[in-house]
Amino acid sequence: MAETRSISIVPGRGESLRAQIYEDLREKLRGGAIGPGDRLVDVSIARSLGVSRMPVREALTQLVSEGHLVSTTRGFALPELAPEDIADIFEVRRLLEPRAAANAARDLSEADLDRLEAAVASAEAAVAAGDVRLLAEANAVFRATWIASLRNTRLAGTIERFADQVHVVRRETLRDAGTRDIVLEGMRGIYAAFRARDALAAQDRMTRFMHDAEQSYARLNRGEDCQAIGETGLEAADG
Numbered sequence: 001m002a003e004t005r006s007i008s009i010v011p012g013r014g015e016s017l018r019a020q021i022y023e024d025l026r027e028k029l030r031g032g033a034i035g036p037g038d039r040l041v042d043v044s045i046a047r048s049l050g051v052s053r054m055p056v057r058e059a060l061t062q063l064v065s066e067g068h069l070v071s072t073t074r075g076f077a078l079p080e081l082a083p084e085d086i087a088d089i090f091e092v093r094r095l096l097e098p099r100a101a102a103n104a105a106r107d108l109s110e111a112d113l114d115r116l117e118a119a120v121a122s123a124e125a126a127v128a129a130g131d132v133r134l135l136a137e138a139n140a141v142f143r144a145t146w147i148a149s150l151r152n153t154r155l156a157g158t159i160e161r162f163a164d165q166v167h168v169v170r171r172e173t174l175r176d177a178g179t180r181d182i183v184l185e186g187m188r189g190i191y192a193a194f195r196a197r198d199a200l201a202a203q204d205r206m207t208r209f210m211h212d213a214e215q216s217y218a219r220l221n222r223g224e225d226c227q228a229i230g231e232t233g234l235e236a237a238d239g
Helices: 017-031 042-049 053-065 083-107 110-129 132-148 153-164 167-173 177-195 199-221 227-236
Strands: 070-072 075-077
Touching (some): 017 132, 042 053, 053 075, 083 132, 083 199
16 A cells, blocks of 8 residues: 555645545555555554544545546555546647646746756656656656646646546656656756747647647557657656
């Protein structure tokens, strides 16, 4: 079972136990701390946290409803996405994210831009060190920051839901050194467009990433000898 003891439950934090457990589990899913072989059991998680089973169960059920987990006879686990599922998810992202990136160029605060700059710096350090986990974390912070800045919260929520569903693919593709370089360059380019408040450049940059992702994934699933290219496109779309 995946490690759960590091979840931070803070009584009186202003959020329900369910919300705190949900957010911590969601962050673990994004960062790859919960893998395909892990099983999340509500009773075990509740015991490790010293809380009742109900808020844990509610948090896990919410993650199921959003497509991040599935319920099994042995607990909750990551869904097994078929190639068609991933293609559908990336179609939704291709339709939504370029326009959202343009909006973010308008909506980002100066503090947001500083966080993006710090995330790019972390990504640079991660690529230099070949640290996959650090790069995944920096990329997650980068994405979460610009998406959270959107005034259209429905758009932000939809993007997060579909983007997070492919985090297993994202983690695996980052193992490739060439992919890591492309992810870094993508983050740099998107950040530059955001910092310049250039909505058109942000939209164009994200459109290019989405196009590359679709084309690469299509080639990969036709069985052509281009796995590295396909993986690069998928992860590059995660700026």
